[in-house]
Amino acid sequence: xxxxxxxxxxxxxxxxxxxxxxxxxxxxxxxxxxxxxxxxxxxxxxxxxxxxxxxxxxxxxxxxxxxxxxxxxxxxxxxxxxxxxxxxxxxxxxxxxxxxxxxxxxxxxxxxxxxxxxxxxxxxxxxxxxxxxxxxxxxxxxxxxxxxxxxxxxxxxxxxxxxxxxxxxxxxxxxxxxxxxxxxxxxxxxxxxxxxxxxxxxxxxxxxxxxxxxxxxxxx
Amino acid sequence: xxxxxxxxxxxxxxxxxxxxxxxxxxxxxxxxxxxxxxxxxxxxxxxxxxxxxxxxxxxxxxxxxxxxxxxxxxxxxxxxxxxxxxxxxxxxxxxxxxxxxxxxxxxxxxxxxxxxxxxxxxxxxxxxxxxxxxxxxxxxxxxxxxxxxxxxxxxxxxxxxxxxxxxxxxxxxxxxxxxxxxxxxxxxxxxxxxxxxxxxxxxxxxxxxxxxxxxxxxxxxxxxxxxxxxxxxxxxxxxxxxxxxxxxxxxxxxxxxxxxxxxxxxxxxxxxxxxxxxxxxxxxxxxxxxxxxxxxxxxxxxxxxxxxxxxxxxxxxxxxxxxxxxxxxxxxxxxxxxxxxxxxxxxxxxxxxxxxxxxxxxxxxxxxxxxxxxxxxxxxxxxxxxxxxxxxxxxxxxxxxxxxxxxxxxxxxxxxxxxxxxxxxxxxxxxxxxxxxxxxxxxxxxxxxxxxxxxxxxxxxxxxxxxxxxxxxx
Numbered sequence: 001x002x003x004x005x006x007x008x009x010x011x012x013x014x015x016x017x018x019x020x021x022x023x024x025x026x027x028x029x030x031x032x033x034x035x036x037x038x039x040x041x042x043x044x045x046x047x048x049x050x051x052x053x054x055x056x057x058x059x060x061x062x063x064x065x066x067x068x069x070x071x072x073x074x075x076x077x078x079x080x081x082x083x084x085x086x087x088x089x090x091x092x093x094x095x096x097x098x099x100x101x102x103x104x105x106x107x108x109x110x111x112x113x114x115x116x117x118x119x120x121x122x123x124x125x126x127x128x129x130x131x132x133x134x135x136x137x138x139x140x141x142x143x144x145x146x147x148x149x150x151x152x153x154x155x156x157x158x159x160x161x162x163x164x165x166x167x168x169x170x171x172x173x174x175x176x177x178x179x180x181x182x183x184x185x186x187x188x189x190x191x192x193x194x195x196x197x198x199x200x201x202x203x204x205x206x207x208x209x210x211x212x213x214x215x216x217x218x219x220x
Numbered sequence: 221x222x223x224x225x226x227x228x229x230x231x232x233x234x235x236x237x238x239x240x241x242x243x244x245x246x247x248x249x250x251x252x253x254x255x256x257x258x259x260x261x262x263x264x265x266x267x268x269x270x271x272x273x274x275x276x277x278x279x280x281x282x283x284x285x286x287x288x289x290x291x292x293x294x295x296x297x298x299x300x301x302x303x304x305x306x307x308x309x310x311x312x313x314x315x316x317x318x319x320x321x322x323x324x325x326x327x328x329x330x331x332x333x334x335x336x337x338x339x340x341x342x343x344x345x346x347x348x349x350x351x352x353x354x355x356x357x358x359x360x361x362x363x364x365x366x367x368x369x370x371x372x373x374x375x376x377x378x379x380x381x382x383x384x385x386x387x388x389x390x391x392x393x394x395x396x397x398x399x400x401x402x403x404x405x406x407x408x409x410x411x412x413x414x415x416x417x418x419x420x421x422x423x424x425x426x427x428x429x430x431x432x433x434x435x436x437x438x439x440x441x442x443x444x445x446x447x448x449x450x451x452x453x454x455x456x457x458x459x460x461x462x463x464x465x466x467x468x469x470x471x472x473x474x475x476x477x478x479x480x481x482x483x484x485x486x487x488x489x490x491x492x493x494x495x496x497x498x499x500x501x502x503x504x505x506x507x508x509x510x511x512x513x514x515x516x517x518x519x520x521x522x523x524x525x526x527x528x529x530x531x532x533x534x535x536x537x538x539x540x541x542x543x544x545x546x547x548x549x550x551x552x553x554x555x556x557x558x559x560x561x562x563x564x565x566x567x568x569x570x571x572x573x574x575x576x577x578x579x580x581x582x583x584x585x586x587x588x589x590x591x592x593x594x595x596x597x598x599x600x601x602x603x604x605x606x607x608x609x610x611x612x613x614x615x616x617x618x619x620x621x622x623x624x625x626x627x628x629x630x631x632x633x634x635x636x637x638x639x640x641x642x643x644x645x646x647x648x649x650x651x652x653x654x655x656x657x658x659x660x661x662x663x664x665x666x667x668x669x670x671x672x673x674x675x676x677x678x679x680x681x682x683x684x685x686x687x688x689x690x691x692x693x694x
Contacts, residue, residue, distance in 0.1 A: 018365040019314050023307060026331045026358050030303070030338055037342045170345040204343050217343065220296040 038219055040203040044195030045131050047095060047116040048208060051190055067169050067192060071095070071118050071133070076140075076160040081121035083160070085137040091164050092200055094120035095131045113191065113211060121162070125200065134200030135164035168194055168202050184209050227255055298341055306330040325370040328359040332378075349385040352378055353403075360407065369416050372407065376419070379403050380426045387433045396434045404430070417493050424497045496632055499621065503614075503640045510614040510644065512607040512651055614644055626684045634684045638677050645673055 050070045071093060076083050085091060097114040116131065126132060143161045171192075184190040193206040193213065207215040231252065237243040243251070286293070286301065293301075309330055313323035332355035338344065339351065356378035363372035383400040404427060411419040618641040625633025649666060 015366075016314075019310060022327075022362050022365050023310050025361055026306070027303065029354065029358070030331075030334055033335070033338050033344060034299075034342060037344050167345045168343075171343055172340050218295070220294070220299075 034219075036201075037203055040197045040201050041195050041205055041217060041219075044197040044201075044203065044205075046193060046195050046205060047097070047131055048114060048191050049194055050100075050115045051192060067171055069166075069168075069192070070115070071166075072164060072169070074118055074121060074162045074164060075143075076121065076162050078159070079118050079121050082123050085123070085140050085162055087137060087139060089123060089137040091135045091137050091162070092122045092125050093118045093133050093135065093164065094122075094126055094128055095133060095196075113208075115191070131196050132200050133166060133194075133196050133202050135166040137162055138165050139163040166202050168192070168204050171204055171207075181207070181209075224259055227252075227259060230255060295341060299338070302330075302334045302337055306334055321368055321370050324362055324366060324368050325374060328362050328371045328374055331355065331358045349382050349389060352382040352385060356382055356403065360403075360410075364410055367414060369414055369419060372410055372414065372419055373422055376407050376411075376422050376426050379407065380429050383430050383433060397430070400430050412490070417490065420490050420493050421497075424493070428497075428501065492630070495630075496636075499633060499636055503617065503621070503636065506610075506614050506617060507640065507644060507647075510607075510610045511647070512604075512611075611644075611648065615641065618644065622680075622684065626687065629688045631685045631688055634681060634688070638681045642673060642677055646670065 052068045052070055052072065074093065076085075095116040096119045098117050100113055100115045119130075120126060120128075125134075140160065140162050142158045181190060189210055191208040192204055193208050194202050195205045196202045203217070205217050206213050234243065234248050234251065238245045238248055290298070306327055309323050309327035313320045313327060316323070335351050335355055356375045359371045359375035359378060362368060363375055379400065382403075383397050386397050386400075404423070408420075408423050411423050618637050621637030621640070622634055625631070625635075625637055649669060
C-alpha cells in the first residue's frame with residue numbers, strides 16, 4: 001500500500017514538474033523575443049534611413065505598414081565589396097551618414113538631416129568601427145537603365161542589383177493613422193529612426209516626419 | 221434522467237424474449253443496467269460538448285473585445301493579458317482530468333498566437349517560417365513532457381506549414397529543406413512511443429508533402445518539365461517501393477520472432493499503415509509514369525546543347541547511385557529475412573513467389589528508368605516503345621498487388637489493386653480512343669466497357685475479400 005501511494009505521489013510530482021517546465025520554457029521564449037528587441041534598442045547606434053515608397057496605394061493599408069528603404073536595393077556595381085550573392089545569404093552593409101536637405105511640408109525649412117547610406121557590402125562581418133547592418137539577400141538581378149548621351153542615341157546600361165531584407169520592413173501603426181503617414185512618405189517627408197546593435201541587428205526605434213520624431217518605440 | 225425510446229421499448233420487449241427462451245431471466249436486469257449506463261455516458265458526452273462550445277463562444281467574445289480595443293490598451297497590460305491567458309489554459313489543464321488534453325492543445329495554440337502578437341506589439345519582423353518553427357517546437361515540448369497526442373498532431377501539422385513557408389519564401393528554387401527531416405525524426409520517435417496509428421498516418425503524410433515540395437524544387441529548365449516529372453516519379457517509386465518491401469519484410473519478421481528483436485505490439489500497429497501508404501504512393505507514381513504524353517509530348521525538347529547535357533548527366537549519375545543504394549538496402553533486407561520461418565514454410569510458397577515476382581518487376585523498372593534518364597534523346601525517339609513498357613509494368617503490377625493482398629489477407633491491398641487497375645484502364649481508354657473514335661461511339665463504347673469492366677473487377681474483388689475473411693475466421 002505504501003509503495004502504491006509513493007508511486008502515485010511520484011507520478012503527481014513528475015506531472016507537476018512537466019507542466020512547470022512547459023510553462024517556463026514557453027514563457028522564457030516569449031520574454032526573450034522582447035528582451036532581444038530591447039537589447040538592440042538600448043545598446044544600438046541610432047541612424048536614420050530614408051524610405052523609398054514601393055506602392056503609394058498600398059503602403060499604409062489599415063494598421064499594417066510595409067517599408068522599403070534606400071538600402072533595400074543595393075547596386076553591386078556602385079558599392080565596393082562582395083559581388084556574388086544568392087538567395088538566403090547573410091549580407092553585411094557598412095553605413096555612413098550623409099547630410100541631405102530636409103524635405104518638409106511647408107518647404108521653408110533649410111535644415112539638413114543625416115541619412116545613412118551604404119558604403120561597403122560583404123558576406124562576413126567587416127572589421128570596422130562604423131555602423132554595420134545585417135540583412136538577408138532575397139534576390140540578385142540586373143536593372144536595365146536607358147540613358148541618352150550627347151549624340152542623342154540611347155544606351156542601355158545594366159546594373160547588378162541586390163535586394164536585402166533587414167527585418168525592419170514592417171511597422172504597425174494605430175488605425176486611421178496610415179493615410180497621413182502615406183502622404184508624407186510619398187513626398188519624402190518621412191524617415192525611419194533605426195537602432196543597430198554591435199551584431200548588426202536593426203530595430204525600428206521611431207518615425208521621423210518633417211525632421212521631428214513623431215513616434216518612439218518603448219518597452220511598455 | 222429521461223429514458224430514451226429505445227430503453228422504454230427494451231423494457232417492454234425483454235419479458236417476451238425471456239418467455240420465448242431467447243434471453244435468460246437472470247440476464248434480463250444485466251441487459252437493462254448496461255443500456256442505462258450507456259445512455260448516461262452519452263448524455264454526459266452531450267453535456268461535455270455544450271460545455272466546450274460554451275467555453276469557445278466565451279473565449280471568442282473575450283478575444284473580440286480585446287481585438288476591438290487593442291490599440292488603446294497599454295503595452296504592459298497587453299503583455300500581461302497574453303501571458304495570463306496562456307498560463308490559465310495550462311492551469312486548467314493541470315487541475316482538470318477530463319479536459320486536460322483539450323486545454324493543453326489550447327495552451328499550445330495560445331503560445332503560437334502570443335508569438336505573433338508580441339511580434340506585432342514590438343514591431344519584431346522575423347523570418348516568418350522561423351516563427352512557425354518555434355510554435356511547432358513549443359507544441360512538441362508539450363507533447364513530449366506530458367505525452368499528449370493532440371499537441372503532437374499540432375506540432376506535426378505546424379512542421380509541414382514551416383517547411384511549406386520555407387519553400388514558398390525561396391520560390392521552390394532548387395533548395396532542399398533538409399532541416400525539416402531533423403524535426404520530423406524527433407516527432408516520429410514520439411509518435412512511436414505514444415503508439416497512435418493516426419499520428420503515424422499524419423507523420424507519413426507530412427513527409428510526403430515535404431518530399432513533394434523538395435522534388436518540385438529540383439528544376440532544370442521549363443522545357444524539361446516532362447523529364448522533371450518523370451524524374452520526380454522515379455525518385456518516389458524507387459524510394460517508396462523500398463519502404464513497402466521493407467515494411468512487408470518487417471511485419472513478417474516480427475510475427476515470426478525474427479533475428480532482429482523489436483517490440484511486437486509497436487511494429488504490428490505501424491507496419492500495416494506503412495505498407496498501405498507505400499502501396500498507394502508506388503501505384504500513384506507508376507500511374508503517372510504510364511501516361512504516354514509524358515514521354516512523347518510535343519513540348520519535350522531533346523538534349524542538343526552543351527548547356528543542358530551536363531545537368532542531365534550529373535542527375536543521371538545521382539539517380540544511378542540512388543538506385544544502387546536502394547537495391548543494396550533491399551538485398552540486405554532479403555538476406556536478413558532469409559532465415560525467417562515464414563519464408564521457408566510450405567504454406568508460404570505462393571506468397572514467396574509473389575514477392576519474387578514483385579522484386580523482378582522492381583528491378584526491371586529500375587533498369588528501364590535508368591536507361592531512359594541517361595539517354596533523353598533516345599527516350600523521345602522511342603517514346604511509343606517506352607510507353608508500352610511502362611504500361612505493361614503498371615498493369616502487371618496491379619495484378620501482382622491483388623494477388624499479394626490475397627496472400628497476406630489484406631482487403632485494403634486487394635481493393636487498391638482493383639482501383640488502380642480500373643483507373644489505368646479508363647485512363648488508357650481516354651488516351652487512346654479520344655482522337656481515334658467519333659465522339660458518340662467513344663462515349664457508347666466507353667460506357668459499355670466501364671459497365672463490363674466494373675462488373676468483372678467487382679466480382680473478383682468480392683471473391684478475394686470473401687476468401688480473406690473466411691481464412692481469417694478459421
